[in-house]
Amino acid sequence: MNNGEISTAVIKRLPRYYRYLGELLNNGVVRISSKELSERMGVTASQIRQDLNNFGGFGQQGYGYNVDYLHGEIGRILGLDEKKSMIIVGAGHLGQAFAKYSDFVKRGFVIKALFDIDKDLIGRTFNGIKVLSMDDLKAFLEETQVDIAAITVPKDPAPKVANELVKLGIKAIWNFAPTDLSLPREVALENVHLTESLMRLSYKLKAKESEGL
Amino acid sequence: MNNGEISTAVIKRLPRYYRYLGELLNNGVVRISSKELSERMGVTASQIRQDLNNFGGFGQQGYGYNVDYLHGEIGRILGLDEKKSMIIVGAGHLGQAFAKYSDFVKRGFVIKALFDIDKDLIGRTFNGIKVLSMDDLKAFLEETQVDIAAITVPKDPAPKVANELVKLGIKAIWNFAPTDLSLPREVALENVHLTESLMRLSYKLKAKESEGL
Numbered sequence: 001m002n003n004g005e006i007s008t009a010v011i012k013r014l015p016r017y018y019r020y021l022g023e024l025l026n027n028g029v030v031r032i033s034s035k036e037l038s039e040r041m042g043v044t045a046s047q048i049r050q051d052l053n054n055f056g057g058f059g060q061q062g063y064g065y066n067v068d069y070l071h072g073e074i075g076r077i078l079g080l081d082e083k084k085s086m087i088i089v090g091a092g093h094l095g096q097a098f099a100k101y102s103d104f105v106k107r108g109f110v111i112k113a114l115f116d117i118d119k120d121l122i123g124r125t126f127n128g129i130k131v132l133s134m135d136d137l138k139a140f141l142e143e144t145q146v147d148i149a150a151i152t153v154p155k156d157p158a159p160k161v162a163n164e165l166v167k168l169g170i171k172a173i174w175n176f177a178p179t180d181l182s183l184p185r186e187v188a189l190e191n192v193h194l195t196e197s198l199m200r201l202s203y204k205l206k207a208k209e210s211e212g213l
Numbered sequence: 214m215n216n217g218e219i220s221t222a223v224i225k226r227l228p229r230y231y232r233y234l235g236e237l238l239n240n241g242v243v244r245i246s247s248k249e250l251s252e253r254m255g256v257t258a259s260q261i262r263q264d265l266n267n268f269g270g271f272g273q274q275g276y277g278y279n280v281d282y283l284h285g286e287i288g289r290i291l292g293l294d295e296k297k298s299m300i301i302v303g304a305g306h307l308g309q310a311f312a313k314y315s316d317f318v319k320r321g322f323v324i325k326a327l328f329d330i331d332k333d334l335i336g337r338t339f340n341g342i343k344v345l346s347m348d349d350l351k352a353f354l355e356e357t358q359v360d361i362a363a364i365t366v367p368k369d370p371a372p373k374v375a376n377e378l379v380k381l382g383i384k385a386i387w388n389f390a391p392t393d394l395s396l397p398r399e400v401a402l403e404n405v406h407l408t409e410s411l412m413r414l415s416y417k418l419k420a421k422e423s424e425g426l
Contacts, residue, residue: 011416015409019391042393078412079419093310100306103391103408109415148414172418174411178232178316180255188417192410195316196228197403198387199291201361202322203224204401205385206292 006054006077013051014074016041021071033064083108085145086174089161090152091116091124091131094176098150099126112144141168150174151181219267219290226264227287229254234284246277296321298358299387302374303365304329304337304344307389311363312339325357354381363387364394 020041024032034052038045052065075081086104088095091114098104099111114131116122122133132140140146149170153161158177165173172188175181178196183189233254237245247265251258265278288294299317301308304327311317312324327344329335335346345353353359362383366374371390378386385401388394391409396402 012413014416015406015412016393018412019409042395077416077419079415080412084415093313097306097310101407104411107408107412109411147418148411171421172414174414180229182255186421188414188421190410190414190417192405192407193228194314194405195320196232197405198317198322198361199228199231199293199320200224201385201387201401201403202292202297203227203290204403205360206290208384208399208401 010051010054014078017051018071018074018078018080021067021074024067025071029067031064032067037065080108083110084147086111086148086150087113087115087140087146088150088152089115089134089137089165090150090154090176091118091121091126092152095150095152096126098152099129109148112146113140115140137164138168141170146170148172148174150176152176155179223264223267227291230264231284231287231291231293234280234287237280238284242280244277245280250278293321296323297360299324299361299363300326300328300353300359301363301365302328302347302350302378303363303367303389304331304334304339305365308363308365309339311365312342322361325359326353328353350377351381354383359383361385361387363389365389368392 020037034045034048038048041048052070072081086109088098088111091099095114095116099114104111111129114121114126114129115134115137116131117134121131124131149165149172151158151161151165151173155178158175158179159181162173162175162181162183166183166187171186173181173183173190175189175191176194178193180191181189233250247258247261251261254261265283285294299322301311301324304312308327308329312327317324324342327334327339327342328347328350329344330347334344337344362378362385364371364374364378364386368391371388371392372394375386375388375394375396379396379400384399386394386396386403388402388404389407391406393404394402
């Protein structure tokens, strides 16, 4: 199968399918119809059939989907069949919170180290994960295979940090700094702009109010 | 102007315009052409003209946009012209990080209190913001006007927490729990599913690799 054929919109929905199928699996559900899955997920059954048809014939008319198989297959497409190692650059509040967040490791994302320039943070340990100095980043990445770097530093140093990470061979950046990074084409980037998300919520709230809801 | 006419796609882009215009304003820029703004933002000039035309004639052909006016106008559309008060339900690592994150208050989102059920957390203070007991939620909301509630509790209690917040009159929920909330139509909802974002990054990394980049 060629992943290149799958549309961005479908890709965006895959993690949600993965989450629902994982919950079904945990509850011992073996098969599920697109109708049942659609009722749970609040999407139309035809949307589900269309989306899942992208990955070949998992479903059989009138027989439903094999939950375990589909979960595994979507996981494989998302690259979750192999553990990923991650570092967090910026050991402030958000970086510390991520070090302690158990959901990442449950999904196979293992945090190897935190990095910071703050002498008061360097040497400290959060959830068993050590804060190293940025001066040690190069040596660390030469010794340790790291797939993903999360950037949780403030806006101003973020572009420099990102460039350094890319120069040292990092191929995937998860950016929380409220700025846009311009990275080489071969580097995967995913932004989480928290304040922008909050602004969208503010807009939605205002829109509901002006609808008189 | 009727906000109802603006498409969701434009709304999604507004916080980013707001951020860029705010930076220009900080740098003392008074006017900017759509061409210049497009180069900075990495969008086409025609996209910018189309987007900003939604809000009436801010720009004049060959003369550019008035940065201060446009920034203020977009802020107004996003509802940022008035301060918003916020509570955080779930005073764990993520809730604590948000209490300490200065970017929210800078944009006018003021956190009034944290709430938790954990006796070890209740009574503690993070960045001057107190952790209150969930038992005090009702009384607190009767006394204090709160616009937004962030939910940073684990997956399982999240739907119950959300229902309680809605019952007590909260009209906007910022959900970080890795689950889908089903809320009445009049309540604004914005989800930030961190693990799903990480899965999308994992997919992008895999896609880049398979392109041979």
